[in-house]
Each structure stands twice: as structure tokens, then as C-alpha cells.
Amino acid sequence: MSHEQHQNLIDSLHECAVACNHCFDACLKEEDVKMMAECIRLDRECADICSYLEHALSRNTPFAAELAAVCAKICEACGNECKKHDHEHCQKCAEACFKCAEACKSIA
Amino acid sequence: MSHEQHQNLIDSLHECAVACNHCFDACLKEEDVKMMAECIRLDRECADICSYLEHALSRNTPFAAELAAVCAKICEACGNECKKHDHEHCQKCAEACFKCAEACKSIA
């Protein structure tokens, strides 16, 4: 599939990476940081793999399907952790993660 | 400055990174790849630093100004190389690079 055909996935990956980075920053500013430790860890992992895949797709990587399969797993894990927390940044992040996981699965 | 205030810059960085990665892929498929060697090199560097800065901003890095100053230089170098070539992907990439360089300078 070409760069253009991946446009929806590229957009979902970008939104997810930004949401995860925003959640990472916000979690570090919460009163109870200890409770957010796993969220912080997964936000970083998810932001990084989404950013990786987004740019790999935009340069027509031959490994789109394999990378998308891993990315979907990481997005789901991050979304599952985020949705446990009531903070708005966590809820928004969970939503972006689940949407991105579905988009990844469509090419995995 | 917060994540929200950087939104225009984040968008410019994202567009520039995608344009550079698209140009990288297209240059490697050109008839005369040798002529595109410097473009290929700078496309990678520019895509990578724009992606880096975009995500650093979205997690509220304390080093926005310093990173944006370097990013502006790399965007300009990539834009200057790309605009030498008539290929549509190069011309589009040059445009995205110069726009991004200006956006970077606004916070550098």
C-alpha cells in the first residue's frame, strides 16, 4: 500500500502519539505520581512506537504489516491502563489508543 | 509555553517530517539516484529531527527553544537542497521545510 493509502492510519498514529505524550507530561504533574507509574511507562512506549510506525509508513517501509501488529498490541495495553484512571488526559489518551489499535489492525 | 500553545509548530513539524519521508522514498525510486544522494541524506535528517521535536514539544520538553534552533537550521539545509530539484516531491518538500524553519524560529 502506498503512502497515500495509509493516510488514515498515519493520522491515527499521530493523534495517538500526541495524546500519549500529553498524558505522560500530565501524569508527571499529578498529585499521586506513584499511581500513574505504569501509565507513564506505557505512554512513553506507545508514543514512541506510534511515532516510529507513522514515519516508517510515510517512507513506504516494506514492514508495515509486522510493525502495525506490534503497535496495535502496545496501543491496547496503553489504552487499558489509561482507562483505569479518571483524569481527563488519561481518558482522552485511552480513546486515542483504542482508535489507533483498530487502525493498526486493519493493515496488520 | 504549553503543549496547546505549540500547536501550530507541532503541525508544521509533522507536515515537514511526512514530506521529507515521502521525498526520501521517492528519491530512492528516481532514475538518477546519484543526483539525489544529498537530498536523501538531508530528508532523513530533517524528518528525524522534526519528528523528535514534535514529540518533545507534545510532552512539554524544557528544551523547546534550543531544539527548535537546531531544527530550523536542518530544515533550511534540507529545503535548500530540495529546491534544486524539479521533481514534484522535492518542490513540495522544500516548501514544507521552509515553512517549518520559520515556525521553529518563532520559538527559538
Add this chain to the structure above:
Amino acid sequence: MSHEQHQNLIDSLHECAVACNHCFDACLKEEDVKMMAECIRLDRECADICSYLEHALSRNTPFAAELAAVCAKICEACGNECKKHDHEHCQKCAEACFKCAEACKSIA
């Protein structure tokens, strides 16, 4: 597995990423760049995923096995392309790629 237990893999990933980046640079300086186009593309992909995995391991990512499986595939593809070319940088890169692929498979 902990950061310490992954030390051999971290070393192989690091050597492979550096070899791929060196090969990328050297390919762009070859007389016949067109012949090296696929090598240039795969060198970038392989360097980037090895670097990603190396740092993911060093922060104890929960996704070591999944990422290593993808990385092994990319290392093999890059090694197979590099070994077609007689340049010393390609031969060295192929060797680093195959060694890294094996190390990745040991945890995948």
C-alpha cells in the same frame, strides 16, 4: 527478563545500528548509488528499529519479545540485501545484521 540479562542483545543491536548507519552513509557516497537504493532504504529501517529496540530493552519494555520478532525480520532483510554487494561496508553490515537477527530470535 531484566536490563542486565538483555546485555548481549543490547550490544548486538547497538553494533547493528551503527553498522547500518555507516553503510547508509557509505552507500550514498558510492559511484553507482542507484544500485544501492534498496540497501540505503533497508539500512535506515534496520538502524532505526535496532536503536528503538535497544533503548526499549534498556528501559525494561514489557514488549521485548514482540519487538524482537519484528526486529529479527528487518535485520534479516537488510542482511540479505547487503550481502549482495561486495563493498566492505555492505559485507560488514550484513554480518552485523545476521548476528543481531539471531540475538533477537533468542528472546522473540
Add this chain to the structure above:
Amino acid sequence: MSHEQHQNLIDSLHECAVACNHCFDACLKEEDVKMMAECIRLDRECADICSYLEHALSRNTPFAAELAAVCAKICEACGNECKKHDHEHCQKCAEACFKCAEACKSIA
């Protein structure tokens, strides 16, 4: 300067990135995570920029000096934060950061 001439700096960057990632992981497992929030933030930034620069050098980036100047600043900020904390991972990380900052300055 060529890839070979940068070997010492490449090694320092690699050690620093690994130390920062290890410290990031260890900070998230501490009893008092809130006290480590700034350390966690800077560990990520420092690991990421060191990894970026290491790989940029290994592909002969034309922007070594500019990137090294920013990297030195980030390494120093991370080292200054880490050295405030008595945990062994923080002290080791501070040491790697200051060593890397010096190595960066030698080419900045």
C-alpha cells in the same frame, strides 16, 4: 570529522542513553515516585537526544556540532537533577550524563 573519529563520543552517548533509560525504569519502581518526577522526565529527554545524536554521528550528519551543543545542555540538566538523589541508579546516571556532556562539548 568521520564516523571513526567520533568513536569516543559515540561510546559516551551510548552509555549515557542506556544509563538514563535504566534510571527511568528504576525511578518508576521507587517507593516515592513523585519525588522522582523531574528525574523521569529528564531521563527520557536525555536518553532520546543521546540516542538521536549517536545515530546521527554514525551516519555522518552534517549537523554534529549543533546537535552536540543541545545534547550537552540536556545531559547537564539531567545530571544535575539525578545527582540530587541518593539512589544508585541516579548517581550512576549523573556520572554518565556529565561524562557525556563533556564529550559533546569537545565537538560542539
